[in-house]
Amino acid sequence: MTERTFQLHVNGKDRTVNVPPMARLLDVLRHELELTGAKEGCGEGECGSCSVLMNGELVNSCLVPIAQADGSTIVTIEGLAHNEQLHTVQRAFLQCGGAQCGICTPGMILATVHLLKKNPHPTHNEVREGLNGNLCRCTGYMRIFEAVERAAIESTTRTEAGVAE
Amino acid sequence: MQKERIVGTPVFRKEGVAKVRGAARYIDDLSLPGMILGATVRSAVPRGHIRQIEFGPGVPWDEFTIVTAKDIPGKNYIALIQNDWPCLADGCVNHPQEAILLLAHPDRHLLPRAVAAVRIEYQPLPSVHSIEESETAETIIWGEDNVFKSFLMEKGDVDAAFAREDVVIIEGEYATGAQEQLYIENNGMMAAYSESDGLTVWGSLQCPFYVHKSLLGVTGLAEEKVRVIQVETGGAFGGKEDYPSMIGAHAALLAMKSRRPVKIIYDRMEDMAATTKRHPSRSRHRTAVTRDGKLVAADIEFCLDGGAYSTLSSTVLSRGTIHAGGPYSWPNIRVRSKAFATNTPPHGAFRGFGAPQSLFATERHMDRIAKALGIAPEDLRRRNLLRTGETTSTGQVIHQQIDLEGWMERALEQAGYYEKRARFDRENPTSLRKKGIGFATFLHGAGFTGSGERYLNSLVGVDATPEGRIRVLVSSTEFGQGTNTILCQVAAESLGIDYTGVEMAPCDTSLVPNSGPTVASRTTMVVGKLVHSAALGLKQTLLASGALSESYTTEEFQQAAAAYISKHGKLRSMSRYEAPPNIYWDDQKYRGEAYAAYAWAVYVAEVTVDCVTYSATVDDFVAFQEVGRVLNPTLAIGQIEGGVAQAIGYALYEKVVWERGLMTNNQMTNYIMPTSQDLPPIRVFFEEVPFEHGAYGAKGIGELPMDGPAPAILNAIAHATGEDFNFIPLLPEDIAVRLARTVLIPAEAAVAV
Numbered sequence: 001m002t003e004r005t006f007q008l009h010v011n012g013k014d015r016t017v018n019v020p021p022m023a024r025l026l027d028v029l030r031h032e033l034e035l036t037g038a039k040e041g042c043g044e045g046e047c048g049s050c051s052v053l054m055n056g057e058l059v060n061s062c063l064v065p066i067a068q069a070d071g072s073t074i075v076t077i078e079g080l081a082h083n084e085q086l087h088t089v090q091r092a093f094l095q096c097g098g099a100q101c102g103i104c105t106p107g108m109i110l111a112t113v114h115l116l117k118k119n120p121h122p123t124h125n126e127v128r129e130g131l132n133g134n135l136c137r138c139t140g141y142m143r144i145f146e147a148v149e150r151a152a153i154e155s156t157t158r159t160e161a162g163v164a165e
Numbered sequence: 166m167q168k169e170r171i172v173g174t175p176v177f178r179k180e181g182v183a184k185v186r187g188a189a190r191y192i193d194d195l196s197l198p199g200m201i202l203g204a205t206v207r208s209a210v211p212r213g214h215i216r217q218i219e220f221g222p223g224v225p226w227d228e229f230t231i232v233t234a235k236d237i238p239g240k241n242y243i244a245l246i247q248n249d250w251p252c253l254a255d256g257c258v259n260h261p262q263e264a265i266l267l268l269a270h271p272d273r274h275l276l277p278r279a280v281a282a283v284r285i286e287y288q289p290l291p292s293v294h295s296i297e298e299s300e301t302a303e304t305i306i307w308g309e310d311n312v313f314k315s316f317l318m319e320k321g322d323v324d325a326a327f328a329r330e331d332v333v334i335i336e337g338e339y340a341t342g343a344q345e346q347l348y349i350e351n352n353g354m355m356a357a358y359s360e361s362d363g364l365t366v367w368g369s370l371q372c373p374f375y376v377h378k379s380l381l382g383v384t385g386l387a388e389e390k391v392r393v394i395q396v397e398t399g400g401a402f403g404g405k406e407d408y409p410s411m412i413g414a415h416a417a418l419l420a421m422k423s424r425r426p427v428k429i430i431y432d433r434m435e436d437m438a439a440t441t442k443r444h445p446s447r448s449r450h451r452t453a454v455t456r457d458g459k460l461v462a463a464d465i466e467f468c469l470d471g472g473a474y475s476t477l478s479s480t481v482l483s484r485g486t487i488h489a490g491g492p493y494s495w496p497n498i499r500v501r502s503k504a505f506a507t508n509t510p511p512h513g514a515f516r517g518f519g520a521p522q523s524l525f526a527t528e529r530h531m532d533r534i535a536k537a538l539g540i541a542p543e544d545l546r547r548r549n550l551l552r553t554g555e556t557t558s559t560g561q562v563i564h565q566q567i568d569l570e571g572w573m574e575r576a577l578e579q580a581g582y583y584e585k586r587a588r589f590d591r592e593n594p595t596s597l598r599k600k601g602i603g604f605a606t607f608l609h610g611a612g613f614t615g616s617g618e619r620y621l622n623s624l625v626g627v628d629a630t631p632e633g634r635i636r637v638l639v640s641s642t643e644f645g646q647g648t649n650t651i652l653c654q655v656a657a658e659s660l661g662i663d664y665t666g667v668e669m670a671p672c673d674t675s676l677v678p679n680s681g682p683t684v685a686s687r688t689t690m691v692v693g694k695l696v697h698s699a700a701l702g703l704k705q706t707l708l709a710s711g712a713l714s715e716s717y718t719t720e721e722f723q724q725a726a727a728a729y730i731s732k733h734g735k736l737r738s739m740s741r742y743e744a745p746p747n748i749y750w751d752d753q754k755y756r757g758e759a760y761a762a763y764a765w766a767v768y769v770a771e772v773t774v775d776c777v778t779y780s781a782t783v784d785d786f787v788a789f790q791e792v793g794r795v796l797n798p799t800l801a802i803g804q805i806e807g808g809v810a811q812a813i814g815y816a817l818y819e820k821v822v823w824e825r826g827l828m829t830n831n832q833m834t835n836y837i838m839p840t841s842q843d844l845p846p847i848r849v850f851f852e853e854v855p856f857e858h859g860a861y862g863a864k865g866i867g868e869l870p871m872d873g874p875a876p877a878i879l880n881a882i883a884h885a886t887g888e889d890f891n892f893i894p895l896l897p898e899d900i901a902v903r904l905a906r907t908v909l910i911p912a913e914a915a916v917a918v
Contacts, residue, residue, distance in 0.1 A: 037187025038187075039191070039350065040193065040432075041350070042832070046832070046834055096799070099178065099181055101398065102180070102185075128841045135349060135840060138803070140810030140839075141844060144841070
């Protein structure tokens with residue numbers, strides 16, 4: 001397939017890639033931009049381990065052709081922490097045991113960031129619903145729910161204290 | 166007892182920061198200069214001779230590295246127990262998806278086209294696809310009788326017990342289906358070879374020395390020329406115990422022929438279709454019991470479908486056989502078991518390893534016995550649960566202080582069992598949503614069998630780097646269950662330094678000793694204990710040398726280690742397995758101390774069966790267990806919750822659809838595992854009775870939660886519906902077929918619809 005030039009704004013940086021228009025966003029991130037945090041679990045949009053934020057929306061990057069992402073703002077797991085300072089959600093996953101084997105973790109954390117942005121105080125059922133596109137085979141989700149609920153509380157506390165996320 | 170500082174506390178996962186940052190590097194994230202990619206051409210038929218292989222048009226074949234069985238420099242098998250599993254099919258195939266030839270090319274998009282362009286012509290042979298077909302031996306596909314392995318385990322005089330006049334005899338047949346491990350990271354391995362450096366293989370795997378052993382056989386290389394490195398592994402659950410040896414050998418063969426590094430990454434469809442799953446099983450129970458519910462004798466037949474090659478079937482069968490009696494005091498018991506060959510990809514290790522299969526049958530059967538006698542399921546258990554001083558089915562005396570009856574009461578209390586059972590009985594007749602509550606009592610042996618751990622003869626080390634960093638040296642792998650964290654906790658506790666002062670040495674067979682495979686719930690209990698003694702040895706060396714005073718900080722300890730190394734060259738302490746005293750296991754008669762220790766559990770499930778949709782959902786789940794000392798509460802709870810979730814999938818959702826040995830629903834869209842909305846609250850309770858021969862009192866924990874949920878859920882469904890379902894997975898369509906016939910929808914409720 002003929003390559004074309006695409007522009008992305010990834011984790012705060014402008015990036016240019018030359019790839020075929022139907023190249024998957026997942027492959028562009030992993031192979032062209034060397035951002036391997038997004039994982040391929042199923043390649044058909046079921047498991048959510050390739051989740052990234054595209055213009056603020058949670059997408060399965062294995063289902064997004066790069067042509068559709070041209071000019072968009074992408075946040076991957078690598079773009080969450082500020083240097084050594086973990087994002088509130090990352091810290092909550094660490095504290096609550098929300099990550100076991102770690103392969104679903106990047107997608108799960110981004111799904112949580114997305115959920116809390118849309119709904120800063122989700123009920124337990126809203127947490128379950130918000131994460132239903134991300135499969136985890138290790139935890140049985142319970143530690144993850146706890147991490148999300150903890151992150152929600154801590155985000156609120158930080159916002160009230162005037163700390164920028 | 167001395168108060169511990171680190172063991173028993175919820176320290177953070179050792180590699181947790183890398184994982185939450187997305188910085189942990191899995192096999193698909195790694196690359197080597199000049200690396201090309203490998204792919205596998207597989208059989209399309211369940212059984213047959215390979216007549217001809219043709220490389221079709223439209224593919225630049227001269228650019229490809231092609232490997233067939235003829236390119237194997239060593240022996241054409243993956244070393245396991247019986248060595249009958251070919252690395253590449255040579256002349257004939259025995260199951261769909263059997264690897265026949267390998268291709269490698271730099272272009273990842275060209276490879277699938279090339280795989281599709283290889284045309285293989287077969288002369289088909291008759292094939293066998295169930296335990297029932299295999300046992301008739303009408304078509305022989307393996308050995309003389311299709312039987313990989315059989316066991317006879319006998320205690321007391323079973324036949325005499327069945328002849329007694331004061332007993333009732335209750336029979337039942339139970340079946341369990343295959344289950345896909347469904348680790349979210351697919352299998353993958355990478356290999357590099359040069360004559361000077363030899364062969365190095367990296368991968369997603371559980372058992373580095375299993376892969377190493379297989380590579381020695383396949384490549385014919387000398388031991389020191391083969392190196393296996395485990396990289397971050399995205400889930401395994403047993404599914405990366407044996408098959409990585411196959412993929413590692415394939416990557417190695419391609420790398421040796423092409424003289425370039427080669428990586429093979431399976432996609433989901435290939436991983437699900439070609440790699441191992443949990444063995445399907447069939448159990449037949451015949452039980453003699455007095456009218457008041459005292460178990461007198463069991464006659465159990467336990468059979469597994471092993472797939473086309475023997476691989477691990479004999480050991481899976483062994484564990485299933487030993488666990489078939491459950492946690493009961495049987496005066497007389499006989500278990501006859503067999504693993505059969507079928508023309509299906511070999512079934513393999515999956516969390517629980519035979520025990521979930523045989524315990525499903527036993528615990529369903531117990532509820533059916535209770536029902537037949539007209540007594541409550543808990544009363545039947547009360548009369549028969551093992552007590553300290555009594556003997557298991559293998560004749561092993563329980564020395565540990567256990568209180569299964571008391572633990573059962575506590576679990577039932579937590580679940581609100583008595584109140585709910587009565588309430589559901591009252592409410593169900595007028596409701597379209599039938600509610601039920603049921604439970605299972607069970608045990609799981611930790612580690613290999615008594616003789617197995619002796620045979621493994623594990624070796625563990627603790628050392629220091631020249632800078633004084635303390636490292637744990639093991640081949641025990643991390644794949645989410647917490648090996649890194651637990652072993653560093655044990656080492657830090659033993660050395661008297663901070664948790665942050667200990668790290669894991671890279672899991673590289675050229676650097677670490679063989680601490681045995683990471684399987685069988687053995688890492689914390691067995692390997693942890695060896696880490697403890699190796700660490701004590703290292704501390705003793707430093708104290709004796711005078712480099713360390715009796716009281717020290719972590720920094721002082723590290724400085725002393727560095728000073729010792731600059732003077733003596735190295736600082737390393739090793740520890741080798743020694744069996745606990747009085748552990749004797751007779752592999753021939755299946756008698757004696759089967760396992761050094763058992764974990765015990767009572768799981769309670771509350772369900773709703775919807776008589777409109779016929780779906781069964783679990784509303785609440787209580788998991789009560791005694792696993793010895795809990796070394797890290799967060800990790801331990803996570804192990805139980807994750808295991809229960811997998812087992813709920815096993816019971817109600819996860820069905821492998823077979824068509825002549827081929828899995829046809831090999832996608833996450835049609836093989837259904839539980840999502841975040843499919844699970845009940847899982848409430849975990851621990852009782853801790855320290856086990857003196859385990860690390861800081863720990864026993865095994867990882868597999869236990871896989872054993873109990875399926876029978877507890879099906880017992881609850883029996884309570885809800887009054888129907889006995891004796892097989893899993895139990896899908897809504899199965900419930901529909903039965904309930905549509907038998908359960909009358911109450912008129913009022915029907916109107917409400």
